[in-house]
Amino acid sequence: MTVSVKFFASLREQMGCDGATVEIGEVATVADIWLQASGGKAMPPNILVSINQEYCGTNDPVSSGDEVAFFPPVTGG
Amino acid sequence: MTVSVKFFASLREQMGCDGATVEIGEVATVADIWLQASGGKAMPPNILVSINQEYCGTNDPVSSGDEVAFFPPVTGG
Amino acid sequence: MKIEVSDNPLNPWEELQRYEQAQIGALNSGKVGAVATFVGTMRDFNEGDGVTGMELEHYPGMTENHLQQLAEEATDKWGLLDALIIHRVGRLLPNDPIVLVAVWSSHRKESFEACRWLMEALKSKAPFWKKEILESGDSRWVEKNTAGY
């Protein structure tokens, strides 16, 4: 399946890109998507993740066509 | 001594006047001023009192020239 | 710091705009991180009755001095950078703003706490009295403010 990946803020700078399209098998979690999109890097602690713009956990399952985002703790307001 | 007395809001309406000048002996408390200014009426419960525009108690002493005010619970804001 | 009791109509947002312009040196210093404001407006109902108007009375002199004391106390306690209180008196209609309290602070916690404390202190201590004009044509003095915490 195909999943769209986005990185924001400091994580975007660390990854050197603001997103990617990931091809992965039909059963995959957010953590699997991270591994493939990051080229096997360890997931930073405190990272926040979302599927289709809703917060989720790193073990949540991903479906084809989903938008998965990774970002650091938020600092608005 | 001479003391200036003021009434506000519902108390002003009950007394039928917004103030008075009271002549009283040299030693007097706020309660004494009330008795004379009200013509001997009982002081309503919950009444608030001030001397020279600062909150005070009904047993506080009054000096010549003071402005003594009596008013109901406040309801601003 | 500004304290005002006035029988002129109160537009809180224009007052805030104007005050920040007037205080631009102090409030444009890079130290302000938080502005908390509260506006109390006149409702058309109270205790189950329709209310068509209101007369607000105060104790000229004492009211302003008391508000000033409250603003100074809040400034000391929460380290505020500035504070503004404007309160209407006279004749009001439903939807009219009655009171504006605004505080400027470096941090949001202090601004929220100070603004709320100032409103509660104002309502429980500052000498103002409301008389409501009811739909029936009768009028009545409001007897007591409700607690706000």
Place this chain on the structure above:
Amino acid sequence: MKIEVSDNPLNPWEELQRYEQAQIGALNSGKVGAVATFVGTMRDFNEGDGVTGMELEHYPGMTENHLQQLAEEATDKWGLLDALIIHRVGRLLPNDPIVLVAVWSSHRKESFEACRWLMEALKSKAPFWKKEILESGDSRWVEKNTAGY
């Protein structure tokens, strides 16, 4: 209810004036007794360093949706009559307003609690990220918001 994320300069008092005018049917109904607002502005200091500018990034779509959810949650929980959130993104300078939160309610307790809760929820959950430009010319991402209660 209005939620806006914008890279245009934010004048909170003009926005409030304009919003109340636009919502005049709902907000002029005699039911509003309390308006609590909070404005967060950019300081020129943070963690002991001078800060000369800021870049604010967000997640287009998710940020707006999340703010909308928070405003709806606050409206339900405190029975608000209306709510407004405007948040800046892009390049900011010291003293620039960053965020405006405003809530309209019949009662002051609810307005204070809802406004503060919305700000804390926004700061802890809404996807925004600040990058500070320091006096030295270096820049750094703000790593974490401090707690506000």
